[in-house]
Amino acid sequence: xxxxxxxxxxxxxxxxxxxxxxxxxxxxxxxxxxxxxxxxxxxxxxxxxxxxxxxxxxxxxxxxxxxxxxxxxxxxxxxxxxxxxxxxxxxxxxxxxxxxxxxxxxxxxxxxxxxxxxxxxxxxxxxxxxxxxxxxxxxxxxxxxxxxxxxxxxxxxxxxxxxxxxxxxxxxxxxxxxxxxxxxxxxxxxxxxxxxxxxxxxxxxxxxxxxxxxxxxxxxxxxxxxxxxxxxxxxxxxxxxxxxxxxxxxxxxxxxxxxxxxxxxxxxxxxxxxxxxxxxxxxxxxxxxxxxxxxxxxxxxxxxxxxxxxxxxxxxxxxxxxxxxxxxxxxxxxxxxxxxxxxxxxxxxxxxxxxxxxxxxxxxxxxxxxxxxxxxxxxxxxxxxxxxxxxxxxxxxxxxxxxxxxxxxxxxxxxxxxxxxxxxxxxxxxxxxxxxxxxxxxxxxxxxxxxxxxxxxxxxxxxxxxxxxxxxxxxxxxxxxxxxxxxxxxxxxxxxxxxxxxxxxxxxxxxxxxxxxxxxxxxxxxxxxxxxxxxxxxxxxxxxxxx
Numbered sequence: 001x002x003x004x005x006x007x008x009x010x011x012x013x014x015x016x017x018x019x020x021x022x023x024x025x026x027x028x029x030x031x032x033x034x035x036x037x038x039x040x041x042x043x044x045x046x047x048x049x050x051x052x053x054x055x056x057x058x059x060x061x062x063x064x065x066x067x068x069x070x071x072x073x074x075x076x077x078x079x080x081x082x083x084x085x086x087x088x089x090x091x092x093x094x095x096x097x098x099x100x101x102x103x104x105x106x107x108x109x110x111x112x113x114x115x116x117x118x119x120x121x122x123x124x125x126x127x128x129x130x131x132x133x134x135x136x137x138x139x140x141x142x143x144x145x146x147x148x149x150x151x152x153x154x155x156x157x158x159x160x161x162x163x164x165x166x167x168x169x170x171x172x173x174x175x176x177x178x179x180x181x182x183x184x185x186x187x188x189x190x191x192x193x194x195x196x197x198x199x200x201x202x203x204x205x206x207x208x209x210x211x212x213x214x215x216x217x218x219x220x221x222x223x224x225x226x227x228x229x230x231x232x233x234x235x236x237x238x239x240x241x242x243x244x245x246x247x248x249x250x251x252x253x254x255x256x257x258x259x260x261x262x263x264x265x266x267x268x269x270x271x272x273x274x275x276x277x278x279x280x281x282x283x284x285x286x287x288x289x290x291x292x293x294x295x296x297x298x299x300x301x302x303x304x305x306x307x308x309x310x311x312x313x314x315x316x317x318x319x320x321x322x323x324x325x326x327x328x329x330x331x332x333x334x335x336x337x338x339x340x341x342x343x344x345x346x347x348x349x350x351x352x353x354x355x356x357x358x359x360x361x362x363x364x365x366x367x368x369x370x371x372x373x374x375x376x377x378x379x380x381x382x383x384x385x386x387x388x389x390x391x392x393x394x395x396x397x398x399x400x401x402x403x404x405x406x407x408x409x410x411x412x413x414x415x416x417x418x419x420x421x422x423x424x425x426x427x428x429x430x431x432x433x434x435x436x437x438x439x440x441x442x443x444x445x446x447x448x449x450x451x452x453x454x455x456x457x458x459x460x461x462x463x464x465x466x467x468x469x470x471x472x473x474x475x476x477x478x479x480x481x482x483x484x485x486x487x488x489x490x491x492x493x494x495x496x497x498x499x500x501x502x503x504x505x506x507x508x509x510x511x512x513x514x515x516x517x518x519x520x521x522x523x524x525x526x527x528x529x530x531x532x533x534x535x536x537x538x539x540x541x542x543x544x545x546x547x
Contacts, residue, residue: 007193038111053140072098075146076104077152078104079105079126080109081292081335085113085231086149102143103124106126112335112336113335134157144166146166146169147169148168150170151175167473167477173200173202187213193215197216199470201469203224226462228361229363230462231361243341251285253287254287254349254435254439256348257342258351258352259289263355264289264300268289269428270432271329278327285326287329288330342368346442350373350374352377353377359375362378363456366455368449369453371448372395373431373438374396376397394452395438
């Protein structure tokens, strides 16, 4: 038995134990909340019929055969909302090259956004990382390539793709500050699996170095840049048009996007202070509050009720569409509209950064030349934030955010990413000061927004480089015959195949159901995983290594 085989056996046993031990908890959660049931059959290996490129053999013979007229498939895995947004242009360009691109997600919010952006017929939930389930998806999808976005290391996925001759590429790859020490401790275990990767396109030089140190093949790790610099404005959402029409003239709008637990209370308190200073009900200010996960809007609504502030809930307001009251809060309890709503902002606060959640993408508002404010916990976007700080194109709540001179802010950038350990409550005065200054000084806010927008424009181009590298990899493998016929007809015919929820799972399995094992492809690639919270079970288990 090889080292990799022993590792996978141990991993499978641990994974199954975790699933068995956690079964009572998940059964209760699934019985009480629909979100925990959503996509479960897909995670367990029941492949939606809409994804198939195979059909029953003609002439009454048993098994399945590939539709010869179907275009070649590329499977893209984007964990949640941020990753989905990052690959919109990548998917568009790959489809323009003639490939069929299907997209999997882990979280419920990511799934909804992916369906809206890519079409429901091409989107599904990522399967549990069990060998038989992974094989089933590979046999039905028959992909030429699997593209992992940012950092997703799943042992069985990597191993089964290698066995099936499927190229695995990682794009926008990064290793977070928090995960890096854990990967280093386990690099002897990870190295054999990461050698199965064909191509790794890292966000930064630092990420390249870290990926090589944890075991990714050095000659296949390259600098690709950050796809999030290529995010383009989303189509104008209906709520954006409605808000623009019903905001009182001259109203300054603060959009607080992707907020997480612990932040809304602080933002509401800061907003109450700002409104009181601006004249209460006469204040020509409005705040849009958009929690990262809409299911939390019930708890946020309770905070708003207790605050005494006037507020509206998006789902109810859209029916009446009355003029928003001065000083009021608009609760955006929807998915996929925040990117468009940022275009209304006079100032944007990007959440997940006042608490130790790592922050969210400041480029979403920056692309509209909107001045951006973040808390000190931005380690998930350290490269982007550093570029913005270097250009004096962002304000950081805390000591750096309180500095008035551009030189001081650039000195703060030189030490980034330094994670603040200041208590949450102590950030309140800085938050009020920065928001108050930018809402009160339109000229300074505009200049800040324009500097941030210039950074966004100057750093674009990662998508084009990524597509070029991926197409070159596919062309190289086609010439060498390494991954074109990645699953034999016999394996596809006799395999155990799942179809969508309305169809039974075919219960034919035998040794002949195994995938043909081709020679190892010349290349392999790397990825790391990003922890996401969605309320639904993750696609493997808590044993996944987090990036």
